Amino acid sequence: MQNSADPARIVIGDDHPLYREGLAQLAASMFPSASVESFGTLQEVFDHALCGEAPQLFLLDIMFPGMEISISLPELRRRFPFASILLVSMLDDPAIVSLALRSGADGFVNKAADRERCIRSIRAVLDGEYVIEEGQSSPTSFQLPAGSQLTLTARQRAVLDLLEGGASNKVIARELDISHLTVRLHVSSLLRLLGVTRRQDVIGKARLLGLAAMQDQPRQRLRNGSPDSAQ
Numbered sequence: 180m181q182n183s184a185d186p187a188r189i190v191i192g193d194d195h196p197l198y199r200e201g202l203a204q205l206a207a208s209m210f211p212s213a214s215v216e217s218f219g220t221l222q223e224v225f226d227h228a229l230c231g232e233a234p235q236l237f238l239l240d241i242m243f244p245g246m247e248i249s250i251s252l253p254e255l256r257r258r259f260p261f262a263s264i265l266l267v268s269m270l271d272d273p274a275i276v277s278l279a280l281r282s283g284a285d286g287f288v289n290k291a292a293d294r295e296r297c298i299r300s301i302r303a304v305l306d307g308e309y310v311i312e313e314g315q316s317s318p319t320s321f322q323l324p325a326g327s328q329l330t331l332t333a334r335q336r337a338v339l340d341l342l343e344g345g346a347s348n349k350v351i352a353r354e355l356d357i358s359h360l361t362v363r364l365h366v367s368s369l370l371r372l373l374g375v376t377r378r379q380d381v382i383g384k385a386r387l388l389g390l391a392a393m394q395d396q397p398r399q400r401l402r403n404g405s406p407d408s409a410q
Contacts, residue, residue, distance in 0.1 A: 184348075184359050185210050186235035186263075186305065191217035192224040193240040193267070198290065202238050202267070209298060221245030225255075233259055235360070236305060241268035241279055241287070248279050256283030261360045263304040263367075267297075276311065285367055286310030307348060307366030309376045331372070331390060338365040339390065343382050 189206045193199040196219075203217045218224050222245050228234050237255065245251065255264060264284045266276075269291065276287050285304040288297055292312050300310045331339065334355075341351045348362045355362075366378060373384045 184305065184363075186213050188214045188232050188234040189216070189236045189238065190224055190228050190234040191215065191238045192219075192221060192243060192246075193217070193238075194219045194243040195240070198240075198267075205294065205297060206236075206238065206301075209301065219244065221251055225258075228259065234262055236301070237262055237264045238301075239264065239266055241266040241275065242270055248275065248282055252279060252282035252284055261364055263363070265301060265304050265310070280309075280311070280371070286312075288312045304367075305363070307363035307370070308378060309367060309370035311376055331369075335365055335369060335372075336390075338362065339369060339381070339385060342366070342369075342378065343385075 189210065191199055191202045191206065193202060199217045199219065203215050206213065206215045216227060218227060221239075221243065224237070224239070224245075228237075237259070240246070241248070252264070255262075264286075266279055266284050266287045267290055268287070269289065271287075271289050280287065286300055286309060288300045288310070289312060292300070296312050300312050303310045337355055338351055341354055346354065348359055348366065351357075351362045351366075352359050366381075369381055369385075370376065370378065373381055373388070375381060375384050
């Protein structure tokens with residue numbers, strides 16, 4: 180039985196046929212009910228992804244034909260705002276990985292990572308996590324530039340408040356009367372804004388920045404309505 184949060188359509192982009200086939204087999208084994216499509220160029224990815232139901236998951240080589248990180252990823256994110264975008268590559272230059280993540284990707288996995296790490300990373304980004312798996316090393320995070328100012332929407336603040344209370348994505352969706360995919364998008368955006376890779380690190384970082392309520396302050400819990408209806 181397919182979980183409601185599982186992707187119905189997955190698009191893979193990699194110019195190496197063997198690795199592309201391996202990713203497709205991995206995705207199909209994880210999500211038997213999903214449509215899994217694979218292509219060798221970014222143009223093919225766009226051409227096919229724009230037809231039919233929007234993909235919920237993209238697995239893309241960070242450096243393959245047509246990919247210009249600072250241009251291609253923002254465009255992909257603009258066209259598919261609710262999709263999870265996980266990058267895979269043997270290249271793990273921190274500057275390039277950081278640029279890719281800032282440009283709209285939800286995570287990066289080195290091709291040296293084993294099957295279980297890949298599976299864990301895919302499930303994490305689908306749940307709104309922000310993942311960086313650099314080969315055999317531990318997951319890392321990147322920092323916001325010095326002096327960066329964070330501004331959260333009312334909806335992001337509501338999600339942050341519920342995260343502080345330990346709410347799962349399912350609970351957040353029920354409390355705010357929004358879809359699971361919308362929750363995933365908001366959690367992912369909070370991880371990106373705060374420069375952390377795990378949802379359990381969100382509150383600590385938010386408190387350091389003065390964004391989260393202190394423990395002795397009452398928290399507002401919202402249900403079927405919020406001060407900002409924007410998604």
